[in-house]
Amino acid sequence: MLFFFFFFFMMFQSYPAVTDYLRSGLFRWAGDAHAFKGESYIELVCSPNNPDGSIREAVLSSEAGKTIHDLAYYWPQYTPITDRADHEIMLFTVSKSTGHAGTRIGWALVKDREVARKMVKFIELNTIGVSKDSQLRAAKLLKVVSDGYELERADEHTDRLFDFGRRIMAARWERLREVVKASGIFSLPEFPDGFCEFTKERTGIYPAFAWLKSEKAEIEDLESYLRSQKILTRSGKHFGAGSNYVRVSMLDRDETFDLFPRPAYLSLR
Amino acid sequence: MLFFFFFFFMMFQSYPAVTDYLRSGLFRWAGDAHAFKGESYIELVCSPNNPDGSIREAVLSSEAGKTIHDLAYYWPQYTPITDRADHEIMLFTVSKSTGHAGTRIGWALVKDREVARKMVKFIELNTIGVSKDSQLRAAKLLKVVSDGYELERADEHTDRLFDFGRRIMAARWERLREVVKASGIFSLPEFPDGFCEFTKERTGIYPAFAWLKSEKAEIEDLESYLRSQKILTRSGKHFGAGSNYVRVSMLDRDETFDLFPRPAYLSLR
Known part of the structure; x- marks a missing residue:
């Protein structure tokens, strides 16, 4: 019980x-x-x-x-x-x-x-x-x-909360990964796919936060650097990691999130 | 400030x-x-x-x-x-x-x-x-x-929360005091009137709880006695007083409160 x-x-x-x-x-x-x-x-x-x-x-x-x-x-x-x-x-x-x-x-x-x-x-x-x-x-x-999820309306999957949420998260992560890769300056954790017993399909991991790392020695304090670009994040210092890491929310509203993963922001200026 | x-x-x-x-x-x-x-x-x-x-x-x-x-x-x-x-x-x-x-x-x-x-x-x-x-x-x-209270509608005083509340509390306390007095077994604290600077009138004190005391040696544990009469109260023991006191809520809904201050309940049976 x-x-x-x-x-x-x-x-x-x-x-x-x-x-x-x-x-x-x-x-x-x-x-x-x-x-x-x-x-x-x-x-x-x-x-x-x-x-x-x-x-x-x-x-x-x-x-x-x-x-x-x-x-x-x-x-x-x-x-x-x-x-x-x-x-x-x-x-x-x-x-x-x-x-x-x-x-x-x-x-x-x-x-x-x-x-x-x-x-x-x-x-x-x-x-x-x-x-x-x-x-x-x-x-x-x-x-x-x-x-x-109990109504079993298989044709209306996209209405349901977790399906909707996974679609949004997958799209946001895909976009962020593309920009980060193109930048050559930052990196993100890599995760293996897995089989989801809830949705009965293979799916990726799309965390609520992006754990962004600076790969350039010039950017030691990544939080400060991003703040100077008007991007608010939380330094790795608060999570037992170095200041070359930041935590970025992947859950903000579209209009806020859309400001972030743009090539112009994620490159050294 | x-x-x-x-x-x-x-x-x-x-x-x-x-x-x-x-x-x-x-x-x-x-x-x-x-x-x-x-x-x-x-x-x-x-x-x-x-x-x-x-x-x-x-x-x-x-x-x-x-x-x-x-x-x-x-x-x-x-x-x-x-x-x-x-x-x-x-x-x-x-x-x-x-x-x-x-x-x-x-x-x-x-x-x-x-x-x-x-x-x-x-x-x-x-x-x-x-x-x-x-x-x-x-x-x-x-x-x-x-x-x-800011609209200054003097003719509609009774609509306003504190006036409504005071009317209800005064009526409940008046009723309870009458029954307690008639019982000869219990007592309640006495309070002086005072001038209320908020409503600009003299008024009594009508506490949210009645602090009821047993005046009879036979009723040592007043909470248990009242519970046997299906009246739920809280013993004075919990408030640094004796078990000959109980705290009775004066704020319950009318249908519940109306069960309480009846001569039949507030007498020795």
Whole structure:
């Protein structure tokens, strides 16, 4: 049995900041799981990963340890759904599934009743529960998306959310990759195709963020360089990488996204 | 200058629980301010007080101390607005002003820019900001209420929220006081009238909760006694008082409230 509940979504990249801020006696941020020594921990697995879109698995294993899978980006518009996710604690959000980030609603699927009870108790103590306005809106959104796939109208695939989203993401990534390749200055991660069990077809990986790298020594601080070109990105420094990387949102509105992947912008000026 | 922002409302009576839960190294719950010894503190002043409706003032004073005024119940339907509130940090909520508790929106008026900045930062870290759905709804609600009082339609007073609320609260309290008096078993706090600077008239205090006391030794556990009569209340134990007290909501819907202040219920059976 899985326990399901809504919660306010906490961005996992902000976990170190929250942990430091509260100075809780219960836990502290221990950094990269690969470098962790010990038996007692909570490992956060963000898969597909933010910012680079890679598929991740837990790297620690211990009886005393717990693993939380942040599956915010495990949706067909971003990546082939290769497996039915079956982890102990799985987190999701309407922010990245339907695009309703402002609604601030996530949900959790949790196997252990006692863990679920503690999570619900924490939500109650932290905020006395989640906005009912947001819960009603999220429930309606998820129902509409789900109903679209249950009606089995194979001829109207393009109306359905994940098909629509994958089409848009594939087109944006194709365009960006062409321009990046032509520039000779930047690079993007390469991903293998996979078979999507949800849509029953092979598909590429089209992450919500482009993890753009500068391949030229002249551009050490890529965020600053792009800002000077009026392109706002987030430096790799914030993600444990170098300043020669930036994270670029691939989810902005068409009129904003369309300003970005143009040869004139993605060349040295 | 006052800084204004929305936040998720945290119920102040739950502060001890939250503090214990997080085990923060930054602060701990120190109990009743009257018993506090020290220079460095955050005093929470809930006025009108929950549960008993009394007007409260800060009891501590120190250069190093901070005071937070929880003015959730400082609205004309509950109490005469005798002063323009002018404290350092003041908290409000749509829950008790307009009745939209499920929207989970409060706001703060803060004099010190640096304190306001920290509060906003905490909200951002804790939940990445407040549901936009809730913020839009709350802003609309507050605008409608405010507009009602700016139009100066003296002949349509009864349409306006606080006048409506005060009429309902006065009628409920009058009815409850009559039944309690007739019972000879229970008592309620007595409050002085006051001049309301908002409505420009003398008015009584009609708290959101009735702080009901058993005056009979046979009824030691008033919450259990009332539960046996199918009346759900909250024991005084949870508010630092004895189990001969209960907190009764005066804000339920008419059909629920109407079940309560009947002579048959408020007598020993």
